[in-house]
Amino acid sequence: MADHRRLGRELELFDTDPLLGAGLPYWLLDGAVVRHALEEYIRAAEVRAGYRHVYSPVLGKRELYEISGHWAHYREDMYPPMDVGGEELVLRPSLCPHHALIYRSRAHSYRELPLRIAELGGMYRAELSGALGGLARVRAIQLNDAHIFCTFEQVEEEARAALDMIRAAYAALGIEAARYRLSLPGDGGKYVAAPEMWHRAAELLRVVLEASELPYEAVAGEAAFYGPKIDVQIVDAGGRESTLSTVQIDFHQPARLGLEYIGADGARHWPVMVHRSVLGSVERAVAHLIEVHGGAFPAWLAPVQAVVFPVSEAESAAAADVAHRLAGLGIRAEPTVDGSLGARIRAARLVPYQIVIGPREAAAGEASLRLRDGRRVHPQPVDNLVTRLGVLIGRRGVDLWDADETVVPPRYT
Ligand SMILES: [Zn+2]
Numbered sequence: 001m002a003d004h005r006r007l008g009r010e011l012e013l014f015d016t017d018p019l020l021g022a023g024l025p026y027w028l029l030d031g032a033v034v035r036h037a038l039e040e041y042i043r044a045a046e047v048r049a050g051y052r053h054v055y056s057p058v059l060g061k062r063e064l065y066e067i068s069g070h071w072a073h074y075r076e077d078m079y080p081p082m083d084v085g086g087e088e089l090v091l092r093p094s095l096c097p098h099h100a101l102i103y104r105s106r107a108h109s110y111r112e113l114p115l116r117i118a119e120l121g122g123m124y125r126a127e128l129s130g131a132l133g134g135l136a137r138v139r140a141i142q143l144n145d146a147h148i149f150c151t152f153e154q155v156e157e158e159a160r161a162a163l164d165m166i167r168a169a170y171a172a173l174g175i176e177a178a179r180y181r182l183s184l185p186g187d188g189g190k191y192v193a194a195p196e197m198w199h200r201a202a203e204l205l206r207v208v209l210e211a212s213e214l215p216y217e218a219v220a221g222e223a224a225f226y227g228p229k230i231d232v233q234i235v236d237a238g239g240r241e242s243t244l245s246t247v248q249i250d251f252h253q254p255a256r257l258g259l260e261y262i263g264a265d266g267a268r269h270w271p272v273m274v275h276r277s278v279l280g281s282v283e284r285a286v287a288h289l290i291e292v293h294g295g296a297f298p299a300w301l302a303p304v305q306a307v308v309f310p311v312s313e314a315e316s317a318a319a320a321d322v323a324h325r326l327a328g329l330g331i332r333a334e335p336t337v338d339g340s341l342g343a344r345i346r347a348a349r350l351v352p353y354q355i356v357i358g359p360r361e362a363a364a365g366e367a368s369l370r371l372r373d374g375r376r377v378h379p380q381p382v383d384n385l386v387t388r389l390g391v392l393i394g395r396r397g398v399d400l401w402d403a404d405e406t407v408v409p410p411r412y413t
Contacts, residue, residue, distance in 0.1 A: 001236075001237040001291045001292065001294075002237060002290075002291060002294050002295075003134075003237045003238070003291070004134050004135060004136065004236075004237065004286075004287040004288075004290040004291045005133060005134035007290050007291070007294065007295050008031065008134060008135065008287075008290055010295075011030065011290075011295045011350070012028045012029070012030055012031070013027070013028055013030055013031030013034065013286075013290065013303075014026065014027050014028055014031045014134075014135060014286075015028060021139075022129040022132045022139075023127055023129065023132035023137065023138045023139035023140075024138065024139055024140055025134065025135055025138060025283070029303075030303035030304075031286070031303075033303040033332065034286055034289070034297060034301050034302075034303060035282055035286055037300060037301045038279065038282060038285060038286065038289075038301065039120055039144075039282065041169075041172065041300070041396060042120070042144050042169070042278060042279050043118075043120070045165060045168070045169065045278070046116075046118045046146065049116070049161065049165055050114075050116055051116040051117070051118040051146055052115075052116060052117060052118065053117075053118050053119060054099070054102055054117055054118070054119050055119065055121070056095065056098035056099070056101075056102065056119060056121060057092075057098070058091060058092055058121065058122040058123065058124070059089050059090065059091060059092065060089065060090065060092055060097065060098065061087060061088065061089060061090075062081045062088040062089070062090050063088075064097050064101075065078070065090060065092075065093070065097065067097075067256055067257060068096065068097040068100070068253055068256060068257060069192060069225060069226060069252065069253070069256060070093050070094065070097070070225075073190060073191070073192070073225035073226075074093055074094075074225060076126075077093055077125050077126055077127075078090060078091070078093045078124075078125075078126060079091045079124055079126045091123075091124035092122075092123050092124065093123060093124065093125065094123055094143075094145075095119055095121050095123060095143060095145045095147075096147060096250075096253060096273070096275060097253070097257065098119075098121075099117045099119070099145075099147040100147070100253055100254070100257040100259055100273070101257070102117060103115065103117065103147075103149050103259055103271075104257060104258065104259055107262070108149070108260070108261040108262070108271070109261060109262050110151060110261055110262065110263050110264055110269075112261070113149060113150045113151055113154060113261060113271060114148050114149065114150035114151075114154050114158055115148070115149045115150070116146060116147075116148045116149075116158075117146060117147050117148075117149070118144075118145065118146035119145055119146070120142060120143070120144055120145075120282070121142070121143060121145060122140060122141065122142055122143075123141050123143050124139060124140055124141065125138075125139060125141060126139065127139055134287055135283040135284065135286055135287035135290075136236060136242065136283070136284050136287040136288075137284075138281070138283050141281045141282075141283060142281060142282040142283065143277060143280070143281055143282075144277050144278055144279035144280065144281075144282060144285075145275075145276075145277050146275075146276050146277070147273050147274065147275055147276075148162075148273070148274040148276065149254075149259065149261075149271040149272075149273060150271060150272055150274065151261075151263075151269070151271065151272070152272055154272075155204055155249060155272050155274060156204055156207060156208060158274045159204065159205065159208045159230070159247050159249065159274055159276075160208050160211065160212070162247045162274065162276040162278070163208060163209075163212055163214075163230065163247055165276075165278050166232055166245045166247075166278050169245075169278050169279065171397075171398075172298070172300075172396050172397060172398070173285075173289060173298065173301075173398075174292065174293065174298050174398040175234070175288060175289065175292050177232045177233060177234065177244075177245075178233045178234050178235040178241060179215070179216070179217060179233045180209065180214050180215065180216035180217075180230060180231070180232055180233070181216060181217055181218075181219050181222065181230070181231040181232075181233055181243075182202070182205055182206060182209060182216050182217070182218040182219070182228065182229075182230060183219055183222035183223045183224075183228060183229045183230070183231050184198075184202055184218055184219065184220045184221075184222070184223050184228050185198055185220065185221070185223045185228065186220045186221025186222075186223075187221075190225055191223060191225050191226075192225055192226055192252050194251070194252065197227075197251045197252065198223075198227070198228060200251070201227050201228050201249040201250070201251060202228040204249055205228055205229070205230050205247070205249060206218075208230070208247075209230060216230070224248055224250075224275075226248075226250045226252040226253055227248050227249050227250040227251065227252060227275075228248070228249060229246050229247060229248035229249070229275075230246065230247040230248075231243040231245075231246050232244055232245035232246065234288050236287070236288065236291060237291045242284065243280065244279070244280040244284060244285060244288065245276075245277055245278055245279070245280055246275070246276065246277050246280070247274065247275075247276045248274065248275040248276070249272065249273075249274055250272065250273040250274070250275060251270070251272060251273075253273055254270045254271050254272065254273050255270050259271055259273075289301065295350050296350045296352075296372060297350075298352075298396075298397070298398045299352040299353065299392065299393050299400060300393050300394075300395075300396040300397075302332070302350070302351065302352050303332065304332050304333070304334055304348075304351050305326075305331050305332045305333060305351070305352060305353060305389075305393055306323075306326055306331055306332070306333040306334075306351065306352070306353040306354070306355060306389060307333070307334050307335075307336045307344075307348040307351045307353075307354050307355065308320075308322045308323045308326075308333060308334070308335045308336065308355045308357065308367075309335075309336055309341060309344055309345070309348075309354065309355065309356045309357065310335070310337060310357050310362075311341060311356065311357065311358040311359070312358075312359070313337075314359060314362070315357045315358065315359065315361075315362045316335070316337055318357050318361075318362040319335040319337070319355075319357050320335045321382075322335075322355060322357065322367060322382055322385075322386070323335040325382070325386045326386055326389065326390075329386065329389075329390040330390075331389060331390065331393060336348065341356075345370070349372065350372065351372060352371065352372045352400050353369060353371065353372075353389055353400070354369070354370040354371070354372070355367045355368070355369055355370075355385070356368045356369075356370060360379075361379050364379070364381075365381055365382055366379045366380060366381055366382060367379065367380070367382050367385050369385060371400045371401055372400065373400065375400075375401065377401065
């Protein structure tokens, strides 16, 4: 596995500037394309799964985090408050309290539950500069976050569905969990005190993990301060383990922030909050994708999805036309004309689809296709090829082509 920091610079995905500061990378053109594709994927997946999206500010009053418990339990990871006209504002360390306030802003009946609120939002962590590196540990984080407000009876099904979403996303991204961890509280004052609550929440997560038939380990001392969680762990090129995805059950914040719903019995009840993140931080997700794929992203994420090579100057108009038609389907395609064909193919080694048009293909209105992995596809009418690439990329998987008779085995000459 290659270090994403080196590849990120080589492939011009992201960079840093000492004038911006450590842990504050910026995204270059190609990296921004990957990130955007990832964000579009998760938003669409969330909409299909019944989530509703919101926007909320990245700042809030210190008082909000005192009420939520972050100030007492999480302060060392937060930036110091800013005094603005006598009010103390902090950069938010999480999105939870904001979503809780959005929930609280309207009355809710049990009939509206589960209410799934999602946001790709900024949050901030005052990491020490020694702990920072590339995209994997940053001080400004874009989090794929969601909070499900539901009844106690709905928790298990919501947590299970969130875990399914995580597994589906990993399949689309071509990544694998290193392990699943049931993160439980440890000793010390890091956790809110409520033994009965911890026990019930942990048992629910255990039931979800057992039903999923995933192997997991229970680890004490890794829970959130407000509740236990399922953490999906990944390992980076340096062998370091970190959490990418998470599903958490929280009985604490709904009570602290005064959330309620009217039950079937006409009485007020506290909802449960299920915190879940599928992609985790967008920064860490892209860092991991760079390392796992060595920059050869699945086609739907690739900065350039198709290159079109005219064999000679005579086919350049035909190549430009194919690139134009691909672009019309939303495919990121470029005609490439400079240099020898061999040099152009080497330069495009990470591009999933490499279309070659020689004199014979141009005359017949056809094109040949070479896949990034070396496989070749017989020349076929341009219309067919363009439509086929649209379907293959649109299904957001890791396979570049269906394994059928049109693919000729790689030539090693
Ligand atoms: Zn949360």
